[in-house]
Amino acid sequence: xxxxxxxxxxxxxxxxxxxxxxxxxxxxxxxxxxxxxxxxxxxxxxxxxxxxxxxxxxxxxxxxxxxxxxxxxxxxxxxxxxxxxxxxxxxxxxxxxxxxxxxxxxxxxxxxxxxxxxxxxxxxxxxxxxxxxxxxxxxxxxxxxxxxxxxxxxxxxxxxxxxxxxxxxxxxxxxxxxxxxxxxxxxxxxxxxxxxxxxxxxxxxxxxxxxxxxxxxxxxxxxxxxxxxxxxxxxxxxxxxxxxxxxxxxxxxxxxxxxxxxxxxxxxxxxxxxxxxxxxxxxxxxxxxxxxxxxxxxxxxxxxxxxxxxxxxxxxxxxxxx
Amino acid sequence: xxxxxxxxxxxxxxxxxxxxxxxxxxxxxxxxxxxxxxxxxxxxxxxxxxxxxxxxxxxxxxxxxxxxxxxxxxxxxxxxxxxxxxxxxxxxxxxxxxxxxxxxxxxxxxxxxxxxxxxxxxxxxxxxxxxxxxxxxxxxxxxxxxxxxxxxxxxxxxxxxxxxxxxxxxxxxxxxxxxxxxxxxxxxxxxxxxxxxxxxxxxxxxxxxxxxxxxxxxxxxxxxxxxxxxxxxxxxxxxxxxxxxxxxxxxxxxxxxxxxxxxxxxxxxxxxxxxxxxxxxxxxxxxxxxxxxxxxxxxxxxxxxxxxxxxxxxxxxxxxxx
Numbered sequence: 001x002x003x004x005x006x007x008x009x010x011x012x013x014x015x016x017x018x019x020x021x022x023x024x025x026x027x028x029x030x031x032x033x034x035x036x037x038x039x040x041x042x043x044x045x046x047x048x049x050x051x052x053x054x055x056x057x058x059x060x061x062x063x064x065x066x067x068x069x070x071x072x073x074x075x076x077x078x079x080x081x082x083x084x085x086x087x088x089x090x091x092x093x094x095x096x097x098x099x100x101x102x103x104x105x106x107x108x109x110x111x112x113x114x115x116x117x118x119x120x121x122x123x124x125x126x127x128x129x130x131x132x133x134x135x136x137x138x139x140x141x142x143x144x145x146x147x148x149x150x151x152x153x154x155x156x157x158x159x160x161x162x163x164x165x166x167x168x169x170x171x172x173x174x175x176x177x178x179x180x181x182x183x184x185x186x187x188x189x190x191x192x193x194x195x196x197x198x199x200x201x202x203x204x205x206x207x208x209x210x211x212x213x214x215x216x217x218x219x220x221x222x223x224x225x226x227x228x229x230x231x232x233x234x235x236x237x238x239x240x241x242x243x244x245x246x247x248x249x250x251x252x253x254x255x256x257x258x259x260x261x262x263x264x265x266x267x268x269x270x271x272x273x274x275x276x277x278x279x280x281x282x283x284x285x286x287x288x289x290x291x292x293x294x295x296x297x298x299x300x301x302x303x304x305x306x307x308x309x310x311x312x313x314x315x316x317x318x319x320x321x322x
Numbered sequence: 323x324x325x326x327x328x329x330x331x332x333x334x335x336x337x338x339x340x341x342x343x344x345x346x347x348x349x350x351x352x353x354x355x356x357x358x359x360x361x362x363x364x365x366x367x368x369x370x371x372x373x374x375x376x377x378x379x380x381x382x383x384x385x386x387x388x389x390x391x392x393x394x395x396x397x398x399x400x401x402x403x404x405x406x407x408x409x410x411x412x413x414x415x416x417x418x419x420x421x422x423x424x425x426x427x428x429x430x431x432x433x434x435x436x437x438x439x440x441x442x443x444x445x446x447x448x449x450x451x452x453x454x455x456x457x458x459x460x461x462x463x464x465x466x467x468x469x470x471x472x473x474x475x476x477x478x479x480x481x482x483x484x485x486x487x488x489x490x491x492x493x494x495x496x497x498x499x500x501x502x503x504x505x506x507x508x509x510x511x512x513x514x515x516x517x518x519x520x521x522x523x524x525x526x527x528x529x530x531x532x533x534x535x536x537x538x539x540x541x542x543x544x545x546x547x548x549x550x551x552x553x554x555x556x557x558x559x560x561x562x563x564x565x566x567x568x569x570x571x572x573x574x575x576x577x578x579x580x581x582x583x584x585x586x587x588x589x590x591x592x593x594x595x596x597x598x599x600x601x602x603x604x605x606x607x608x609x610x611x612x613x614x615x616x617x618x619x620x621x622x623x624x625x626x627x628x629x630x631x632x633x634x635x636x637x638x639x640x641x642x643x644x
Contacts, residue, residue: 026348028370047596048350048596052596267633270598270633271598271633274369274370274374274597274598274599274629275596275597275598276592276593276596276597276598277596307596311589311592311593311636311638312638312639314633314636314639316633316634317634317636317639
């Protein structure tokens with residue numbers, strides 16, 4: 001498969017394919033947050049997406065893009081987070097089996113989400129090598145189709161559908177901001193957004209504690225995977241050659257934010273928008289708060305990527321005085 | 323003023339009056355919550371309302387219903403919660419002064435909300451008598467119009483606009499559920515809902531620890547104010563003669579729920595709907611979870627009243643293991 005086979009057309013096809021199978025999510029705004037930012041902020045709420053995260057888009061597109069013959073052995077993926085549940089859900093909709101390789105020690109809520117959608121969980125050692133090896137072995141054993149969390153043109157095209165919806169609703173956005181981990185989301189968004197609105201600027205925001213995308217973007221050479229140290233557990237992945245190339249071509253900037261800024265941003269979004277978003281979702285808004293981009297007076301679309309949070313372990317929690 | 327001057331017409335007039343000054347709030351649903359309940363649940367999200375609660379409706383209607391001559395001395399109210407901020411905001415929109423009597427020891431966030439909308443806070447002893455006395459004194463001193471938190475036909479009519487929106491979107495609801503404290507919300511909702519759809523059943527839900535509405539409804543005699551013991555701080559008020567009479571005429575049932583059920587319901591709403599709602603908001607859903615009403619197979623509208631929460635003191639918080 002060629003490296004850059006993600007196009008406006010493949011994203012539009014994805015939108016048709018996933019229509020009725022994922023939600024068109026609402027856009028929220030807040031006068032208080034606008035005043036704080038000195039800009040107009042439009043939050044695309046993928047925390048309200050099926051299975052609680054934008055991952056439902058890419059996974060559903062990938063599963064439904066496969067031919068019946070490719071699905072005889074079901075699908076397999078590896079994931080420590082939202083992609084696993086999204087693949088299990090898409091497989092259930094398609095009526096095929098899903099096997100999800102997850103690292104030992106991952107959160108019980110994440111395991112339960114996969115199982116609730118009828119997926120089979122297979123635990124492995126908590127390393128990328130172990131995950132990839134077990135997924136490859138399962139794919140071979142069952143003749144299952146492997147669906148990578150981000151290094152897959154159909155997954156990327158699915159994530160790109162967010163930009164179609166957002167620009168349909170807000171055609172004159174100046175900026176589009178999203179977090180970056182493996183790069184599937186920002187790749188799809190940027191391809192769609194630049195095709196529809198060449199003047200738009202697209203920025204990816206990354207935790208400073210997992211900054212391989214930033215280092216790769218600045219140096220022009222794909223950096224080795226980081227040893228991530230960040231609360232934003234959805235952003236611990238590393239760019240692939242494919243997503244790096246898409247980012248080089250279509251993304252205007254990649255900036256980083258501190259852990260403190262992420263927690264503060266997350267809390268501010270909860271407080272002001274009255275929504276539950278996970279730490280990874282708050283990363284682009286942290287860049288707004290830390291003034292990492294020149295957004296004054298601009299109209300800024302921000303993708304809030306998901307809302308799957310352990311409510312018993314909020315990062316600002318302290319002992320309740322009871 | 324006659325006791326029962328809240329009608330479908332006054333509620334429709336309220337809707338026209340507040341249009342563009344408050345939000346039409348979205349309705350959320352969840353297949354997971356429907357499965358849990360064995361019913362179709364439609365959550366009217368007043369947590370997304372201006373100032374974070376449905377109180378903006380009644381306060382805005384009351385302030386804008388006054389003649390300019392009545393507003394020369396501004397407005398005054400007493401409130402320990404969302405009504406104070408809502409009145410301050412409405413007065414700011416109308417360009418008149420707002421004085422809000424608040425009890426000493428109330429939350430700093432609530433004080434700040436009033437001041438952020440340009441309201442003047444006046445602290446008093448934390449008793450109902452002290453609040454009422456100070457508000458009456460201020461009204462006399464400044465020639466200000468007093469806006470009661472719930473015992474006011476225009477406030478009640480404003481709250482009733484929620485039912486107009488909900489039944490417009492979902493005309494065949496079987497049930498409408500909301501919490502009850504002072505009774506302004508359920509009175510307005512019930513008048514509107516029964517006028518538009520006589521077959522609908524309206525239920526008010528109350529914390530068992532502040533059950534004066536339940537006792538009044540069952541006995542047919544207005545019960546004395548309770549000594550409320552409940553986490554649902556928006557529901558500590560007592561019915562007035564006016565709201566009691568409206569409830570007797572238009573409400574089908576008043577049921578109570580336990581504190582444990584309220585906390586569980588609140589957490590479940592956050593987890594499943596990915597929204598921030600305050601404890602008072604979760605009270606009607608607690609009745610669904612506790613099977614306090616026969617809702618099997620029914621289409622149920624539930625008003626989520628507000629989202630003003632102290633994120634540092636969540637009722638399920640325990641010490642984070644960090």
